[in-house]
Amino acid sequence: MAYVPMEPEGFAEHVAEMVRRLQPEYTIELVGYSELIINGRRLDLGNLRRMVDHDPSRGNEIVDHYLDQLFSSDGMQLSGVTLEFARTRVMPRIQPVSIFDHLSRELVAHIPFVNDTVVVFVLDLPQMTVSITTEQMLQWGLGVEDLEEYAKKNLDRYVPDLEVQLVESKEGGRAAILSEQDGYDAARLLLSGLFDRLAPQLGGDFLVATPARDMFVAMSRGPRDFIHRLHDRVAVDYKRLPYPITSEFFYVTRDGVAGSLAAA
Numbered sequence: 425m426a427y428v429p430m431e432p433e434g435f436a437e438h439v440a441e442m443v444r445r446l447q448p449e450y451t452i453e454l455v456g457y458s459e460l461i462i463n464g465r466r467l468d469l470g471n472l473r474r475m476v477d478h479d480p481s482r483g484n485e486i487v488d489h490y491l492d493q494l495f496s497s498d499g500m501q502l503s504g505v506t507l508e509f510a511r512t513r514v515m516p517r518i519q520p521v522s523i524f525d526h527l528s529r530e531l532v533a534h535i536p537f538v539n540d541t542v543v544v545f546v547l548d549l550p551q552m553t554v555s556i557t558t559e560q561m562l563q564w565g566l567g568v569e570d571l572e573e574y575a576k577k578n579l580d581r582y583v584p585d586l587e588v589q590l591v592e593s594k595e596g597g598r599a600a601i602l603s604e605q606d607g608y609d610a611a612r613l614l615l616s617g618l619f620d621r622l623a624p625q626l627g628g629d630f631l632v633a634t635p636a637r638d639m640f641v642a643m644s645r646g647p648r649d650f651i652h653r654l655h656d657r658v659a660v661d662y663k664r665l666p667y668p669i670t671s672e673f674f675y676v677t678r679d680g681v682a683g684s685l686a687a688a
Contacts, residue, residue, distance in 0.1 A: 428476055428483030432457040432666035435473055439487060446491055455527065458667050459555070466527075466555035468546060470607045470637065470667065505547070507564040514556065515548045515582065516575040516611050518634060518669055533561045535568055538683030539672040543614070545571045548578075553607065580616055582608060590625055597650030598626055602640040610634035610669055619678050632674040632681075633658040636665035642676070 429435055436457040443452055443462065453461040460467045472490050476483045521540045523532075533556045534542045545556045561571060589601040600622050602612055612618065613632050622630060626644045631651070633641045635658045643654055655673065662671035672684035 428480065428487065430473070430477060430480065432473075435476070436460070436469055439469060439472065439491075442484075442487055442491060456523070461527075466532075466557075468553040468555065468607075470553060473666075474605070474607070505560070507566070510547055510556075510564065511574055512578060513547050513549065514571055514574040515546050515553075515578055515608060516543050516572070516614055517546055517608070517637065518542075518610050518613065519544050520669055531557055531559070533558050533568055533571055535572055538681060539670045539674060541670055543572070543575075543611075545575050548582075576614055576616060579608065579611060579614060582606075586612070588622070588625075593650050593653075595647045595650035595653070597647055597654075598644045599654070600625060600642040602642075603638075605638055607637065609638050609640040610636065612640050613674055613676070613681060619676055622676075623678075629675065629677045632676055634669050634674070635659075635662035635671055636669055637667035639665065 429438055436454055436459075440452055440454050440460055443450065443460065447462075450463050451461075455461055455466070457469075459469055472487065475490070476486050479486065518537060518541050521542055523542070523544075532544060534544045537543050546553045547556060556571065561568065583604050583606065586602060586604065589603070591599045591601065593599065602609055613634055615621075622642050626642060629645065631643050631645060633639070633643070633654065639661060641654070641658075643651070645651070655671075658673075659671045662668050674684075675682040
């Protein structure tokens with residue numbers, strides 16, 4: 425069976441070609457190697473890529489089954505999904521504002537965030553993760569604030585017993601790493617209890633780096649050499665990892681999350 429390339433660009437193009445063969449009448453657009461737009465609906469490729477990465481030898485078989493499930497059910501007909509079904513499956517994702525270089529801002533349910541990012545909302549389904557459009561939001565009779573409330577509640581209980589790895593640096597700083605690798609590591613910057621959980625270990629207000637979707641590193645605000653070294657590493661990760669978000673630090677206080685100016 426043909427090899428499935430695992431680098432983000434090759435994987436996305438491979439899946440897009442398989443969709444074209446299965447559904448030649450569909451319009452398919454590749455967006456940033458992290459998602460496909462199929463007949464105007466956004467399909468996040470993250471879950472599928474993680475499934476293949478877990479068993480690369482069965483890559484094409486896994487993708488075939490995934491797409492079969494997608495197209496043989498009502499998976500693409502999300503306009504028929506009820507609010508009762510969706511309410512407990514809405515999840516947040518932090519994305520760079522540059523996603524609107526390829527998508528109409530008016531079509532995507534989102535809220536502005538700091539550091540030139542936005543929070544978008546997805547439905548977390550067993551076989552796929554699909555972005556929520558403003559059309560779907562309006563069909564459910566919701567505002568974006570309602571989606572945000574559902575998403576944060578669902579994020580809080582998605583992995584209730586998060587494992588935090590604490591690291592002491594040679595300079596004297598401390599870092600806390602979250603790595604569930606479930607597509608929501610960076611989004612955990614939005615956890616309601618984040619400050620209370622990490623502030624005691626990090627000496628009060630702290631910084632967070634989310635260079636890509638599957639990375640979350642919180643750190644103490646000093647010493648300066650420690651911060652500079654981590655910032656250099658974050659800049660590299662931002663350029664090399666799939667699903668990049670930002671190379672800037674977030675500044676987390678009891679009152680909320682601020683952007684890079686506050687971090688500086």
